[in-house]
Amino acid sequence: MRQACWGGEHAAALLESGATVVLTDIDDSKLAATRASLSLNADPERIVVELMDVSRLDSIQAVAKNLANTGRRVDVLVNNAAIDPRVQGDLGVLETSRLENFPLDQWESQLAVGLTGAFLCSQVFGTAMARDGVGGVILNIASDLSVFAPDQRLYRKKGLAYDMQPVKPVTYSVIKAGLAGLTRYLATYWADLGVRANTLSPGGVFNGQGEEFVQRLNSLIPLGRMAKRDEYRAALQFLCSDASSYLNGQNIVIDGGRSVW
Template identity: 35%
Template sequence: MSTQTYRALFDLSGKTAIVTGALGLLGRRFCRGLAESGAQVAVVDLDADKAQQFASRLAQDYGTRAAGIGCDVSNPAAVDHMIGQTCEVLGDIHILLNNAASKSEHLDAFFAPFEEYSLDEWRRVMSVNLDGAFLTAQAVGRQMIAQGTGGSIIQTSSIYGLLGPDDRIYQDSHYLGTTINTPAVYSASKAAIVGLTNHLAARWAKHGIRVNTLTPGGVESGQNDTFVKNYSNRVPMGRMAKADELVGAALFLASDASSYVTGQNLFVDGGLSAW
């Protein structure tokens, strides 16, 4: 194969990608990376107006088609409607970045100690992080099977879905002014994503649908200096990730460059999981 042929494996021209949680820290970068690589992008998030505004910006910046769609991924009817809208506007679906996740609207409840954690809060977070991933993968998988052309599904987990949190990192640590930790509901929901990925990878391989997990390490996103220092000291590369550093891995898994990769969990964590 020539160098040009290898480069072409990463070309997503003619493909349609759905990104859930598209207006978040990673979601916006995933959308931009997909659009720059030639894909049409369905920008999916709760706020339809903001999703449409960002989709318009993608189309303007990258010369591709994009659609902004409001969707509560924890609502089955909303997810089915989102799939219908995507197909109506952008055509067949080839890529899903199953990326939506919630810290809920109540940060104090979200970061509460495990011994005092509310079942209502647990269920609110799970309804997005796990139920939403299930519903979206199910709906997209059905559509891909009906199309008969295969596809790639990428599900965002976290290092804390595979590793226990080091509480020493969180001593005197804050995020946007709030004292933080890693709640058990977050760890449990992200661990479940890995299990769901493996199940679907085995189930849908016969349909040409690849399903993989993308597992980020800690990403710079407004934590205070104490947290950044503490976290960085736990990472062989000595720093937190920048959001853009997740995009290359997502594009690899979305494209034909990973055509024989399914049921895998790709860590992008600066080596933290190696220690």
């Protein structure tokens, strides 16, 4: 599983709520590092790690079988995997492929992880939640770009020709909008069997981006700043708990008000 970098924050939120968390990734060294970091503030016995590739059904099924064999039932599924082109420093987004020549292999690989992976995990773990009659929660992590288009002006660099300007690639918007659609489908599909599904769509999180980019983005946000790393923990705890027992099929956008301007 190629996780977006906020997977550790989501795990920390659930650990704070007393849950046992299962971390998955395709990189065992990243899993070990994340587990070690989380163990500083939580009982390591409540942190399980499993190698898993979300783009492969057999890999997901193997993890589900491992968990079942150890008596662990998955009550909450957080679909967070992504290959995410990010803004770093003043270099702009790492993925600079424009729509005119966006490579098909990147389209396919990014959708395989970010969207197909969420479908496959929901298929495997959601089916199990529904089958035993206990139910559960599926939470898809999208983005505020699930409800509006990227403002490509945020990524522009002086001195570059138009056709060389960095952009947020098409895959990002398609995946995030697709996750919101997947949520609505899942929310009605197993509702009578106690499985709820919602989407959490965060806005931009400050993570060392360049000053020019941050200033541009801050000017689009009514609160005047990007989110802090841990500002989504309470929302995730709410969405994954019985406190949101009557919330189903919704896309909760938390972006400092950007989407209402």
